[in-house]
Amino acid sequence: MAFPNKEPVPKEVIYMQMVQDSCIFKVALSGVAGFALGGLFGMFFSSFEMTPYDPAVYEQPMKQQLKATAKDMIKRSFSTAKNFAIVGAIFSGTECIIEEYRAKNDIYNGTAAGCITGAVLAAKAGPQAALIGCAGFAAFSTAIDYYLRRE
């Protein structure tokens, strides 16, 4: 049943919208964005944490020192990027699944997804740490969602 004078939406646009709304696409997008952001953060914060170098490094010529520093920076930023990507993917995936299950779009999807993500990330450190992680991440996610949804 089409409204009069409305142009039919081309099939490609509908297909693109369907793909963009799917959970898998959102997880992939969050993973890639998390990776990029984590890489930037890692590169920035790696300058603050100097691992105790082997003093022999300082004896080597400038180029070697630069190469060693660069290698350390890349390793650190890669590990941060990976962590951010995993966090982003888990959060986005759980939020999408919860929203699809509830068939509602409100602020509590982010809270529940944050709790699950926090618990999963802190699971290795025991149940108490998982609870604290859940509460913390849920509060963080709710705050950000509230800020983004205010009018």
Place this chain on the structure above:
Amino acid sequence: MSFYPFGGGSSGGGSSQQQAVNAQNVAMAENELEMITDTFYRIVDSCYKKCIPPKYIEGELNKGESVCIDRCVAKYFEVNTKVGEALQKRGQQAGVGGAVTGFGA
């Protein structure tokens, strides 16, 4: 749900008979179209009230709302079917019972 239930292939007798049949077909088709349009707008109204909360952030449907509308339309048709079946059963029972009582009275 066909629009022209009797088809256009009724080869009747004289032209006047064909005219009467065509008029009846047209009337039935009009009724059916009206029924379908009414059902469509009822579904749109009901699912809109159920699924779309009054605070609008953007113009496009997000994932939760799309899923809700899919389920709403499916449920509406299922309810339609079930109520139709229940009514039919009652009609049959009433028809049978009515015939018996009518005969007895």
